[in-house]
Amino acid sequence: MSTPPSPPNLLAGRYQLERVLGTGGMGVVYRARDLLHEAFGEPNASVALKLLGETFCACPDAHVLLYSEFAVTRSVQHPQVVRAFSFEVDIDQQLAFFTMELMHGMTLDRLLVECPEGLPWQELQPLALQLLDALAYTHWQGVLHGDVKPANIMLGEQGLRVFDFGLGQGAAQMAAGLPGLSRSRLNAWTPAYAAPELMAGGALSASADLYGAACVIYELAQGQRPGTRQPDQPLPRPRRLPTQCWPALRTALAVDPACRSITVAQLREALGTRRRPWFL
Template identity: 30%
Template sequence: MPIAPLSPHDPTELGGYELLGRIGHGGMGQVYLGESPGGEPAAVKVIKPSVVDSETRQRFAQEVEILKTIWGARIAALLDADPEADRPWLATEYIEGLDLSRHVASHGPLPSLLTASLGATLAEALATVHKQGLLHRDLKPANVLLGPNGPKIIDFGLAVFAESSVSLTAPNTVVGTPSCMPPEQANGEKPLTPAVDVYALGAVLLFAVSGHLPYQAANIHVLFHQVTDPAIAPDLSGVPDELVPLLTAMLAHQAQDRPALDDVVQQCRAVIEAQGFKVAQARRRLTTHTAAPAQILDDLLPPAEAPTVPLSPTGQPGAEAAAAPSTTEPGTASTQVLPPTLPEPKPERTPTLVDSPKAQSETPGATDPAQSPPPEPAAGPGRAPSNLPTPGPRAKGRGGRPRHSAQARITAQRLREAYAARATF
């Protein structure tokens, strides 16, 4: 996920989380990459000071309470929150990877096999949310993160309790993303049903496999008209034949005509198995195709400066620096710079995707992907490393003691490697 540097006006610490950079923003808040005192990465969402009022706090507190009730392997977990702080914030699990919108923009649409795997995964995740009495209400490509362990759903800020008539939204106000919004939600109907998330998931899968959404218009009023007019069918151009029946049903104008999420899972399984794959194989291929190279927070920070080794009062370097040429006059106390020599990383080969099982069996040395782990994905276009600025003063942990930061750890590691390479034992 692209990381932008902090601005001079950004906080450097919130609720014990050290903020390292910006990873997203919206109309109401900013999302930062943070690190807990114990080194746990987190996405820290902060409400902008300009929009903090009693209604915003109430809505934000509702979001926190909803996140406390949601669980599931495909849901970004809540870590901590404080809606009563001067700047209300919440911290959720940090997922390293692009969202579906950016992935398709950078790498193109997904093949039908991987789209069906994505559909089965997300439908199962939404079914878990619905069992907890909740609706997402704002599922869209930008809210699907493609992490190293598979896709996960984020941003339950608009989530509501199913069958509930209680809302913080003003009357006749429609909140959500119109291009992924079902007609009944666009018309302001209440209460909403699980069918709204089925429609939104259909829009997400359509985007994944074709690169476009069901309706597109430059004018928001024209877009709302297209969504709510039953005579205007969604645009399914570019959709493979095997997915047309499923997406047509999921994007049906009437909520009662859409399939249940369990049926979506079964139909996605049928598409996968018709191509000769097992569901687990397709899931691994999806993750291999979409996951960004694994990184640790140290990789997102500026490189450590070269270590310095003090010279003795006589001007002679210590045993560790004996092989390095001196840059000071004899008798002068100074320091000797020893740049550590680290091995260059070898480039990885991008794996070939969506090979059929038959083609694999005809290839000498090929193995069934179900019996061997998928290759590590290589860095691709649009996944450039970030250039974060040098962090400011480190936040202190409990008890007032400075805690070891990621920058300190990488410096110590490079020192150890540099000295170990020159040691005589």
């Protein structure tokens, strides 16, 4: 399937596109009105709608890749993960797309711009725990996110939402033989958050997701990214992170994946500890 540079305003006779919410390496996400639900009096008839971007629209299996992302997202039912609704095809326009919940709030990359010194621990800790809860659950479900970074995490009234599984993969989808994303098609990873082994062409893993999450937490606590390092190069403890939490986060940030001897769940447990009162 192919897609014109600008999609029509109405898809499948039902979804009216309103504006672009975001763009990524694989697709474009729009805010859209679901006119069918609106006609039946649904008060919240707006959705987020994802189409393939121009980079992928000419690929012969592009629509299958988009379905793979939808299937991976739909398989994860967690309060801190975006909900996928339906995969559809506009036959007349030859456009595949899927819909998901419309999230309200700001992405963490925007939050970091507003908080250049990082967040106080009492504000950061619940965000870190929600992020790690979401990833621990996705891994338990056999799903890898593949692109954990601030721009793919939304903060709203209901807490965090992790979204954009376009570079991810699920065990069920792999078993079904659905095609995955070939990194040779584009420069997929964001270097500041991608595990070094991914940048070197290695396979996606739960450990790579852990590294990305640890980079996000470090930046939230320090106001700066960990940056590119050599395996033996020390990393300073983030100024907002309690001392007792640093060993676990430092391990999750290990450049050598063999030294990343901790899981997402274990990092969550380490960051969930309370500070000891000073008078004990």
